[in-house]
Amino acid sequence: xxxxxxxxxxxxxxxxxxxxxxxxxxxxxxxxxxxxxxxxxxxxxxxxxxxxxxxxxxxxxxxxxxxxxxxxxxxxxxxxxxxxxxxxxxxxxxxxxxxxxxxxxxxxxxxxxxxxxxxxxxxxxxxxxxxxxxxxxxxxxxxxxxxxxxxxxxxxxxxxxxxxxxxxxxxxxxxxxxxxxxxxxxxxxxxxxxxxxxxxxxxxxxxx
Amino acid sequence: xxxxxxxxxxxxxxxxxxxxxxxxxxxxxxxxxxxxxxxxxxxxxxxxxxxxxxxxxxxxxxxxxxxxxxxxxxxxxxxxxxxxxxxxxxxxxxxxxxxxxxxxxxxxxxxxxxxxxxxxxxxxxxxxxxxxxxxxxxxxxxxxxxxxxxxxxxxxxxxxxxxxxxxxxxxxxxxxxx
Numbered sequence: 249x250x251x252x253x254x255x256x257x258x259x260x261x262x263x264x265x266x267x268x269x270x271x272x273x274x275x276x277x278x279x280x281x282x283x284x285x286x287x288x289x290x291x292x293x294x295x296x297x298x299x300x301x302x303x304x305x306x307x308x309x310x311x312x313x314x315x316x317x318x319x320x321x322x323x324x325x326x327x328x329x330x331x332x333x334x335x336x337x338x339x340x341x342x343x344x345x346x347x348x349x350x351x352x353x354x355x356x357x358x359x360x361x362x363x364x365x366x367x368x369x370x371x372x373x374x375x376x377x378x379x380x381x382x383x384x385x386x387x388x389x390x391x392x393x394x395x396x397x398x399x400x401x402x403x404x405x406x407x408x409x410x411x412x413x414x415x416x417x418x419x420x421x422x423x424x425x426x427x428x429x430x431x432x433x434x435x436x437x438x439x440x441x442x443x444x445x446x447x448x449x450x451x452x453x454x455x456x
Numbered sequence: 457x458x459x460x461x462x463x464x465x466x467x468x469x470x471x472x473x474x475x476x477x478x479x480x481x482x483x484x485x486x487x488x489x490x491x492x493x494x495x496x497x498x499x500x501x502x503x504x505x506x507x508x509x510x511x512x513x514x515x516x517x518x519x520x521x522x523x524x525x526x527x528x529x530x531x532x533x534x535x536x537x538x539x540x541x542x543x544x545x546x547x548x549x550x551x552x553x554x555x556x557x558x559x560x561x562x563x564x565x566x567x568x569x570x571x572x573x574x575x576x577x578x579x580x581x582x583x584x585x586x587x588x589x590x591x592x593x594x595x596x597x598x599x600x601x602x603x604x605x606x607x608x609x610x611x612x613x614x615x616x617x618x619x620x621x622x623x624x625x626x627x628x629x630x631x632x633x634x
Contacts, residue, residue, distance in 0.1 A: 383617040405536055405614045406529040425532050445525045446621045447628075 375399050375430070378451065380408050380423070385443075385451035392455055394436055401428040408449065413440040418453075486602040487551055493608065494548035495557065495599060496537050496615070499591050500530040502561030506587075509568055510580050518629050519577045526584070526622065533615055540611055553598075574633075581630045588623040592616065 379386045380402045392398060400410050402423045410420040410429060418441045420429040433439070433455040443449035487495065503526050510523035541548055564583055571579055595616055603609040 382614060383621045404618075405611070406532045406618055422528075425536065445528065446625070448621060448624055 377401060380404050383446055383449055385410075385449060388450065389452045389454065392433055392453060394434060394455055395432070396455075397430050397432040398453055399428055399430045402426065407445060408443045409445060410441050410451075411444045413442050413450070416441065487553065487598065488549070489603060489605050489608055490546050490549035491551040491554065492599050492603050492612075493537060493541050493546060494550055494554045495594070496612070497534055497548055498554040498557045498561075499594075500534040500537070502557055503530045503584075503587065504534070505561060505565060506568070506580065506583065509565065510576075513568075513572065513576050514580070515573070516577050516633075518632055519581065522581070522584070522625055522629050525625065529618055529622065533618065537611060540607055544605060544607065546605075553594075578633050581626055581633060584626040585623065585630055588619050588626060592619050592623065595619070 374397060376390060376392050376396055376398045378390060378398055378400045380400055381404050383404065383406075385400070390398070400420070400423060402408055402425055405425055407422045407424050409422060410418050410431070412418040416439045418431060418439060420431075422445075423429045433453060436455050439453045439455065441451055441453070507523040507526035507530070511520060511527065514520050514523065568576060568579055568583070595612060600609065600612050600616075603612055
């Protein structure tokens with residue numbers, strides 16, 4: 249790895265992100281290989297020379313050598329196209345880590361859904377568990393019998409609430425990360441609730 | 457004339473190469489776990505600072521509720537990140553990324569402090585949208601792929617949906633402010 253030449257600032261409001269992006273994890277190895285395959289008849293690895301040296305060598309050859317204009321133009325176009333293709337490979341590689349991560353992280357979210365009891369499952373246990381994790385109630389919908397208690401265990405990183413939507417008397421207040429809250433249902437009906445801190449988190453208790 | 461054109465194109469081509477390779481060099485230094493921990497801590501505390509300012513300044517109930525959630529959630533995530541670092545015997549380590557998050561946060565705070573009323577609300581929420589987008593981008597592209605310790609990785613994976621929920625919440629408030 250040679251020293252990085254200066255002046256690689258990127259523009260844009262999301263400065264913090266571009267800084268972070270600068271550390272994208274793809275190594276240079278594939279790039280260099282691809283780039284050499286793409287333009288292997290080009291002069292050897294201009295990238296390994298400091299930019300000024302690369303320019304000087306090129307300039308000297310063009311000016312002093314008995315090289316025809318056609319040759320100069322040919323090499324210029326070759327390098328230009330090579331640079332363009334190389335740049336495209338770079339930008340494709342930059343997007344790759346994000347894709348692979350979203351693919352990797354998908355099973356995590358799915359696993360949370362799969363391990364939870366099936367929605368609308370009925371249980372004879374006195375205390376029916378609902379887990380709060382990854383900013384979700386799980387299971388989102390559950391059936392219980394009159395007189396049963398539901399316990400919400402907050403296994404998430406942040407506080408959440410269990411609060412009735414519209415009518416209903418679910419009002420847990422803040423349930424801290426690691427804490428839990430119980431409510432006993434004494435009347436039949438459907439009780440939709442949400443988290444006041446994260447309004448997109450919703451669930452329903454169906455009492456029979 | 458043709459010579460000049462050829463020289464110009466060559467120069468431009470070499471300049472393009474230089475830039476691309478410079479980016480490659482920068483990409484070759486992924487953060488270690490201690491640096492990732494510090495990036496998380498800094499990202500959280502910067503947003504808590506924004507939230508504290510917003511709670512003081514805003515008169516809009518939606519903006520205030522959002523800011524309170526940011527303070528509550530990012531404080532909670534930070535507490536757990538700190539506890540995990542302690543448990544692992546890891547000392548969070550500053551990096552260029554955490555330093556630039558910090559200085560970027562300070563600059564934005566200075567801008568926000570100079571604003572009042574609806575102008576402040578809009579600037580605060582717009583910044584929250586952009587900030588959470590960039591934090592999620594950093595999580596996906598840099599932090600998650602490079603985290604080695606399983607518990608640290610788990611913390612990041614659990615944090616992601618929190619930040620996504622904040623981004624959605626911020627966008628909803630943003631739409632209401634228009």
